[in-house]
Amino acid sequence: xxxxxxxxxxxxxxxxxxxxxxxxxxxxxxxxxxxxxxxxxxxxxxxxxxxxxxxxxxxxxxxxxxxxxxxxxxxxxxxxxxxxxxxxxxxxxxxxxxxxxxxxxxxxxxxxxxxxxxxxxxxxxxxxxxxxxxxxxxxxxxxxxxxxxxxxxxxxxxxxxxxxxxxxxxxxxxxxxxxxxxxxxxxxxxxxxxxxxxxxxxxxxxxxxxxxxxxxxxxxxxxxxxxxxxxxxxxxxxxxxxxxxxxxxxxxxxxxxxxxxxxxxxxxxxxxxxxxxxxxxxxxxxxxxxxxxxxxxxxxxxxxxxxxxxxxxxxxxxxxxxxxxxxxxxxxxxxxxxxxxxxxxxxxxxxxxxxxxxxxxxxxxxxxxxxxxxxxxxxxxxxxxxxxxxxxxxxxxxxxxxxxxxxxxxxxxxxxxxxxxxxxxxxxxxxxxxxxxxxxxxxxxxxxxxxxxxxxxxxxxxxxxxxxxxxxxxxxxxxxxxxxxxxxxxxxxxxxxxxxxxxxxxxxxxxxxxxxxxxxxxxxxxxxxxxxxxxxxxxxxxxxxxxxxxxxxxxxxxxxxxxxxxxxxxxxxxxxxxxxxxxxxxxxxxxxxxxxxxxxxxxxxxxxx
Numbered sequence: 352x353x354x355x356x357x358x359x360x361x362x363x364x365x366x367x368x369x370x371x372x373x374x375x376x377x378x379x380x381x382x383x384x385x386x387x388x389x390x391x392x393x394x395x396x397x398x399x400x401x402x403x404x405x406x407x408x409x410x411x412x413x414x415x416x417x418x419x420x421x422x423x424x425x426x427x428x429x430x431x432x433x434x435x436x437x438x439x440x441x442x443x444x445x446x447x448x449x450x451x452x453x454x455x456x457x458x459x460x461x462x463x464x465x466x467x468x469x470x471x472x473x474x475x476x477x478x479x480x481x482x483x484x485x486x487x488x489x490x491x492x493x494x495x496x497x498x499x500x501x502x503x504x505x506x507x508x509x510x511x512x513x514x515x516x517x518x519x520x521x522x523x524x525x526x527x528x529x530x531x532x533x534x535x536x537x538x539x540x541x542x543x544x545x546x547x548x549x550x551x552x553x554x555x556x557x558x559x560x561x562x563x564x565x566x567x568x569x570x571x572x573x574x575x576x577x578x579x580x581x582x583x584x585x586x587x588x589x590x591x592x593x594x595x596x597x598x599x600x601x602x603x604x605x606x607x608x609x610x611x612x613x614x615x616x617x618x619x620x621x622x623x624x625x626x627x628x629x630x631x632x633x634x635x636x637x638x639x640x641x642x643x644x645x646x647x648x649x650x651x652x653x654x655x656x657x658x659x660x661x662x663x664x665x666x667x668x669x670x671x672x673x674x675x676x677x678x679x680x681x682x683x684x685x686x687x688x689x690x691x692x693x694x695x696x697x698x699x700x701x702x703x704x705x706x707x708x709x710x711x712x713x714x715x716x717x718x719x720x721x722x723x724x725x726x727x728x729x730x731x732x733x734x735x736x737x738x739x740x741x742x743x744x745x746x747x748x749x750x751x752x753x754x755x756x757x758x759x760x761x762x763x764x765x766x767x768x769x770x771x772x773x774x775x776x777x778x779x780x781x782x783x784x785x786x787x788x789x790x791x792x793x794x795x796x797x798x799x800x801x802x803x804x805x806x807x808x809x810x811x812x813x814x815x816x817x818x819x820x821x822x823x824x825x826x827x828x829x830x831x832x833x834x835x836x837x838x839x840x841x842x843x844x845x846x847x848x849x850x851x852x853x854x855x856x857x858x859x860x861x862x863x864x865x866x867x868x869x870x871x872x873x874x875x876x877x878x879x880x881x882x883x884x885x886x887x888x889x890x891x892x893x894x895x896x897x898x899x900x901x902x903x904x905x906x907x908x909x910x911x912x913x914x915x916x917x918x919x920x921x922x923x924x925x926x927x928x929x930x931x932x933x934x935x936x937x938x939x940x941x942x943x944x945x946x947x948x949x950x951x952x953x954x955x956x957x958x959x960x
Contacts, residue, residue: 352593365416378646385518392419392443393581400522402576413449431628433598438639440586448577455580479525480506514560529557557584608634629669636666645701647840650712664766719764753781815850822853824929831921832874875939882934883918
């Protein structure tokens with residue numbers, strides 16, 4: 352059964368059972384500050400789980416079905432084995448207070464055994480055994496006994512049978528997983544070979560989450576307004592079973608891509624096994640890059656852009672350098688688009704932009720690979736030793752501290768995967784912590800910059816404060832003008848204002864042409880001349896996002912925010928201050944446009960009375 356038919360069968364089954372089809376949301380969850388990417392089917396339903404929005408009003412139903420595109424990097428080092436991928440589709444059904452455990456389990460069992468005719472003897476179920484906060488889920492055990500013998504219903508703790516939240520806080524709850532038994536033969540590694548054994552006998556197929564709790568950032572659990580259902584089943588894993596394959600890369604979701612990669616003999620044939628793993632990594636990461644780019648994410652050093660850059664360059668790192676052929680990468684892109692365009696039609700429309708962005712990134716990385724890496728490492732290690740950052744490794748050696756790897760990546764674009772490939776060693780987990788630390792510092796700095804720009808300082812004259820207020824309002828106009836001229840993927844990455852000039856950083860992969868600069872400058876001045884009113888409203892964050900207000904960063908916004916609107920030209924969440932009318936700003940002039948860091952451009956501008 353091909354993947355298209357599996358997907359259709361799943362959706363049709365739940366449509367017959369009164370569920371409403373909801374289209375896949377973007378991989379870029381622009382209305383959810385708790386996560387960088389969409390990692391689960393439930394994320395677009397969070398406002399309904401939390402009771403912020405009423406699904407009966409917004410979606411005309413309380414039960415839904417979807418096939419959601421998802422992206423996870425938590426298991427990126429496992430990509431290349433039988434079942435792990437960064438990009439995947441999550442088949443799911445959802446209930447917002449309409450039905451709970453009994454119906455969810457019944458629906459799952461009926462679909463697997465009556466619609467797909469899976470062998471009942473191959474199916475096992477797990478449940479939550481409880482902890483100090485939540486008792487054992489005996490209700491789920493009782494329901495499963497209607498379908499399975501007791502010895503195939505296994506209890507586990509929170510590590511295996513508690514799901515969520517996808518961010519630091521949010522909806523969560525105990526879950527029941529359905530596992531598929533490939534061999535029916537216990538392994539020799541453990542006395543009892545049960546679901547979650549790492550021998551390869553079992554594969555988690557479907558996770559049924561009984562989402563009735565909310566976890567706050569302090570780690571405290573409370574009850575949600577409703578008892579909800581959130582389920583997720585990977586299309587790739589289900590295809591593996593239905594197509595009787597040994598791994599997901601043999602299914603029709605990857606087979607054409609894998610065949611094209613392996614036929615080109617691009618890896619230097621180190622060994623059959625290593626070449627196979629490399630081909631799997633390339634197929635997954637190129638597919639993931641296509642979908643991330645198609646959803647408006649650009650290459651960069653921060654947040655979503657960092658993830659995109661990492662997987663794309665990691666794909667390139669699998670090739671036998673320097674023999675990387677960009678045209679071959681483009682051929683792989685077309686294979687991906689052809690496979691998925693029927694269900695994700697926007698891929699065809701985004702094709703040229705995807706290729707253009709990949710070419711720019713490919714060219715940048717090609718320059719990086721021509722650098723004298725050994726000399727760079729020696730230089731960074733020496734500087735690191737002098738400044739006493741991180742581990743004191745000295746100016747020589749093949750071991751790198753997390754900080755040194757971070758500097759090599761953010762300053763020179765050397766990916767951690769490339770450094771490991773050429774023989775340097777470091778703690779990957781410590782490197783990821785270093786990235787998170789610097790992103791937190793960046794967000795904190797951004798929050799400070801947008802919190803008033805030092806206008807309360809007693810050292811500033813009234814004239815200086817007035818000019819900074821005009822500059823601040825001008826940043827809103829500049830941001831919107833850049834998005835209209837360069838595309839909606841442009842996103843502010845920071846700003847700095849004093850009474851002499853404004854500085855504005857934004858993500859964009861290449862130098863602006865003089866014509867683009869002129870267009871942006873003219874658009875800002877045209878809006879200024881229109882004498883548009885600058886107004887504000889206080890509302891909940893959810894309402895602000897729903898109305899289309901832009902939010903710069905992924906910092907934790909308060910529940911209630913202020914939204915500033917400049918006529919119908921701009922709408923942003925902001926703390927102020929602002930002029931009352933655009934005519935107060937004055938004439939806007941771009942002084943310079945240059946690179947701030949990889950993938951980030953910087954504009955400096957002045958205003959005249």
